[in-house]
Amino acid sequence: MSIHVEVRDTEKQVLDPSEALAFVDAPGNGAGALFVGAVRDFNQGRSVKGVSYDVFAPLAEQSFAEICAEAQTKWGENLRLFVVHGKGRLGIGGLSIVIAAGSPHRGEAFSACRYVIEEIKSRSPVWKQEHYVDGDSEWVKGHALCGHD
Amino acid sequence: MSIHVEVRDTEKQVLDPSEALAFVDAPGNGAGALFVGAVRDFNQGRSVKGVSYDVFAPLAEQSFAEICAEAQTKWGENLRLFVVHGKGRLGIGGLSIVIAAGSPHRGEAFSACRYVIEEIKSRSPVWKQEHYVDGDSEWVKGHALCGHD
Amino acid sequence: MKIKIQMFGAFRVLGQEVELDLPEAAIVSDLRVALQPKVSGMELDELLALSKFANVRVVLADTASLDATEVLAILPPVSGG
Amino acid sequence: MKIKIQMFGAFRVLGQEVELDLPEAAIVSDLRVALQPKVSGMELDELLALSKFANVRVVLADTASLDATEVLAILPPVSGG
Numbered sequence: 001m002s003i004h005v006e007v008r009d010t011e012k013q014v015l016d017p018s019e020a021l022a023f024v025d026a027p028g029n030g031a032g033a034l035f036v037g038a039v040r041d042f043n044q045g046r047s048v049k050g051v052s053y054d055v056f057a058p059l060a061e062q063s064f065a066e067i068c069a070e071a072q073t074k075w076g077e078n079l080r081l082f083v084v085h086g087k088g089r090l091g092i093g094g095l096s097i098v099i100a101a102g103s104p105h106r107g108e109a110f111s112a113c114r115y116v117i118e119e120i121k122s123r124s125p126v127w128k129q130e131h132y133v134d135g136d137s138e139w140v141k142g143h144a145l146c147g148h149d
Numbered sequence: 150m151s152i153h154v155e156v157r158d159t160e161k162q163v164l165d166p167s168e169a170l171a172f173v174d175a176p177g178n179g180a181g182a183l184f185v186g187a188v189r190d191f192n193q194g195r196s197v198k199g200v201s202y203d204v205f206a207p208l209a210e211q212s213f214a215e216i217c218a219e220a221q222t223k224w225g226e227n228l229r230l231f232v233v234h235g236k237g238r239l240g241i242g243g244l245s246i247v248i249a250a251g252s253p254h255r256g257e258a259f260s261a262c263r264y265v266i267e268e269i270k271s272r273s274p275v276w277k278q279e280h281y282v283d284g285d286s287e288w289v290k291g292h293a294l295c296g297h298d
Numbered sequence: 299m300k301i302k303i304q305m306f307g308a309f310r311v312l313g314q315e316v317e318l319d320l321p322e323a324a325i326v327s328d329l330r331v332a333l334q335p336k337v338s339g340m341e342l343d344e345l346l347a348l349s350k351f352a353n354v355r356v357v358l359a360d361t362a363s364l365d366a367t368e369v370l371a372i373l374p375p376v377s378g379g
Numbered sequence: 380m381k382i383k384i385q386m387f388g389a390f391r392v393l394g395q396e397v398e399l400d401l402p403e404a405a406i407v408s409d410l411r412v413a414l415q416p417k418v419s420g421m422e423l424d425e426l427l428a429l430s431k432f433a434n435v436r437v438v439l440a441d442t443a444s445l446d447a448t449e450v451l452a453i454l455p456p457v458s459g460g
Contacts, residue, residue, distance in 0.1 A: 017166060017167065017170055017183070018166065018167055021166055021185065025187065025242060027189070027190040027241050027242060028189055028190055028191060029187065029189065030186060030187055030188070030189040031184070031185070031186060031187070032183075032184070032185040032187065033182070033183070033184055033262075034166070034181075034182070034183035034184075034185075035180070035181070035182055035183075035255065035258075035259070036170065036180070036181040036183070037179060037180060037255070038174065038178065038179055038180070038181065039179070040176070040177055040178065040179035040253060041176040041177055042177060092176050093174060093176060104189060106184065106186070106266060109184075110184070110259070110262075110263055113182075113259075114259055117255065
């Protein structure tokens with residue numbers, strides 16, 4: 001398989017960029033593009049101490065697989081893709097998502113990696129609850145999904 | 150310093166994406182974009198068994214630093230950048246370059262990472278000699294440089 | 299028929315899942331109507347209007363029929379990555 | 380004056396560096412002219428025309444003057460990354 005998708009409980013096992021790069025490596029691939037999302041200490045004017053990720057795992061993995069398949073259609077069957085999204089609570093700097101794309105040339109790797117993160121942000125069933133330094137918590141306002149028949 | 154640039158003898162120490170990501174991480178950075186270049190087993194119709202990288206190291210590091218400074222001008226002073234380019238002989242899958250960009254948001258990280266690799270490819274004094282399975286070797290045709298006053 | 303819906307995101311305040319009693323011919327949009335009384339006055343009203351429903355494979359159209367044997371979930375606006 | 384130029388890429392066939400004897404008033408483009416006899420018939424002719432020269436800080440304009448105390452290098456078309 002040239003695609004790996006996964007929702008992982010980060011309280012059991014953290015996300016690892018090396019694992020993603022190793023998966024997308026292949027003798028014919030000269031380029032690897034990687035994206036990591038990490039918890040920031042500040043968002044929309046508030047000091048953040050952590051974020052909890054809630055995920056509807058089966059549908060999320062299904063959406064990751066669909067998005068990766070779309071990327072292969074757009075940028076070539078040689079493309080290898082790895083997506084892992086965290087679920088659970090993370091502190092500052094904790095990795096919430098790791099995406100890697102490997103391909104013969106860099107244009108495809110960059111485009112595919114970017115496509116996957118943008119589509120996940122707008123399509124995948126994942127929700128983020130920010131925990132603030134002042135003790136308060138709030139679900140981040142998100143993107144409404146589109147229904148399909 | 151928010152920028153690290155380096156030419157490294159890969160026969161002494163291999164390039165390491167983890168080191169690059171660790172450097173660009175910061176509490177305020179929610180996004181990391183990474184690019185790795187690796188030796189492919191096939192190029193322009195010929196089977197490759199390895200590539201030797203020749204680098205004019207002081208000027209190469211100078212050019213990397215200039216390119217990174219340009220990226221910070223374009224995408225923000227919060228941008229952290231790491232560039233390491235290999236020098237010496239690499240086998241298939243060996244990493245020739247690792248670039249990482251860390252920033253508060255992903256757009257800047259992706260754009261900066263892409264900018265740095267494109268500029269290095271066209272401006273930095275690095276040369277690639279391919280070694281073929283048939284025993285032959287050839288210097289890869291490159292991009293002519295522009296002189297500045 | 300009895301329909302269980304898994305709660306996600308801001309709807310977690312209602313618990314892990316919510317059980318609804320709906321007529322046999324109910325469709326997806328009826329889930330939203332049936333959930334309305336449970337969220338009124340909780341700032342979730344607006345969010346409910348923006349939410350979709352899904353099974354484990356697809357986001358469901360509002361006009362789709364319901365299958366009580368399936369795992370169903372409410373999907374408020376997403377914010378992953 | 381004696382000028383040493385470090386060789387890179389395809390010019391490595393000429394060795395690690397090449398020493399040239401040039402008039403005191405020589406400029407960067409004179410390096411190309413002086414290297415010409417050393418590369419003729421070696422398929423490096425065309426590459427020499429496409430090459431630039433640099434010190435450790437900048438790529439030099441063809442009209443720049445030469446400083447024999449500096450480290451100088453020939454830069455054929457580049458192919459890094």
